[in-house]
Amino acid sequence: MYTRVFFFFFRETVNPDFISACRFLNDHMDNMDNPNDDMRKALVVLFQHWFSAAAEEASEASRVAAYLKHVKKETPSLLAFLVNLADDNGNTVLHYSVSHCNYSIVSLLLDTGVSDVNIQNNSGFTAVMLASLTAPDGPGGMEVVRKLMELGNINIRSSKTGQTALHLAVRHGRVVMVRLLLSCGADANIQDIEGTTALMFASDRGHTHIARLLLERSQCDLALTDKRGQTALSIAMQGSHTDTATLLQAHAKARAL
Template identity: 85%
Template sequence: MNNMDNPNDDMRKALVILFQSWFGAAAEETSKVSSVVAHVKEVKRNSPSLMAFLINLADDNGNTVLHYSVSHCNYSIVSVLLDTGVVDVNLQNNAGYTAMMLASLTAPDGPSGMEVVRRLMELGNTNIRSSQTGQTALHLAVRHGRVVMVRLLLSCGADANIQDKEGITALMFASERGHTHIARLLLERSQCDLNLADKHGRTALSIATKGSHSDTATLLKAHAKARAL
């Protein structure tokens, strides 16, 4: 482990085998939690110093087993990874996405899956921005109409006023898509700045108005009026 920066041929071969075994067992859509548990137990018993390296091992796209497990909604596997205590939930893949960002786009079945997502969000930084777009997990959840995820992210400290590389906030995305219920959540549960404008000078209200989302526009006007009093 002390020579990882300059591995010899034998180490390279060992790393390839390690990668193939780990990702084959844990990163596939059909991966079984029992197999992941077995791998984790074996490493913990025989090579505990290898645990953090293995759990956070990434492929050529920067995706770890945590990224893949979340994408596949294999939340029983995600739970095992979190239980190791060494998983870095804030690791970003080559596109700049964390596992939390990917989770914000999913729709877990049942309370057990949602509880794992909650654990993930509580452990991670909700306000990390994608290196490509500058968007956060909240931006993604709002854009895709994931009401439950929006609510959860806000409860875990997501900042609704963060602007992406185009200057767009989560509220602007809600206004653009006419997600009135999500806009209401953002306004009620966070300190949304209604005066923020994107790089084209558009505010959430002007976006809603131009898109003919009258319900959303009415909601924004009402909140603006109430705050002015």
């Protein structure tokens, strides 16, 4: 009994070094763009403890909540800086939490009201893009992902490929995410740097069910061409995806009537 209580208390305790770093940085916020050696040391401490507590696959929401609660109470001006702090790969704790499907932590971060969900990492991915590749196994996770998508720019294009979250979900056959993205207003006609649309990706992969979702739930422009001059239909035919090609032909005929 006492061991269990002690372990719970210990687990929820915020590291003293983190607390000291927060206080020091909070007093020097005006110099954050040009930190001196002492500030750099404090930033390293802040980064290490924050990412260790919140960005690991085994990170626990209760511990993250304790860190966030402390910062909100003691150094509130530092909250947005902490939540949006990125590592050398441009990933924030939100990026990692989404990738780990740690939706309880994602929810905590979103509830702070200061999380910039549109930050792109060095690969050009936002948290919404990463979420489009996941497969939540319950309604709770889906609700958190929906909230994430509603808060972010769902149609933002990757700085590297020009692809959106919808492109990624379609490419990887994430039917549930495609449906959710469309319900949140994803634009199916956005083209990446190669001119490829979500429907073209579905045609290329032979994802007939996803192609049907795109055609029924969005205003897909069947006449759009990529940089090679190919349409979704020609791509499906070239790949011998007969079912997908037949579906596209049927929709084209129906729209022509």
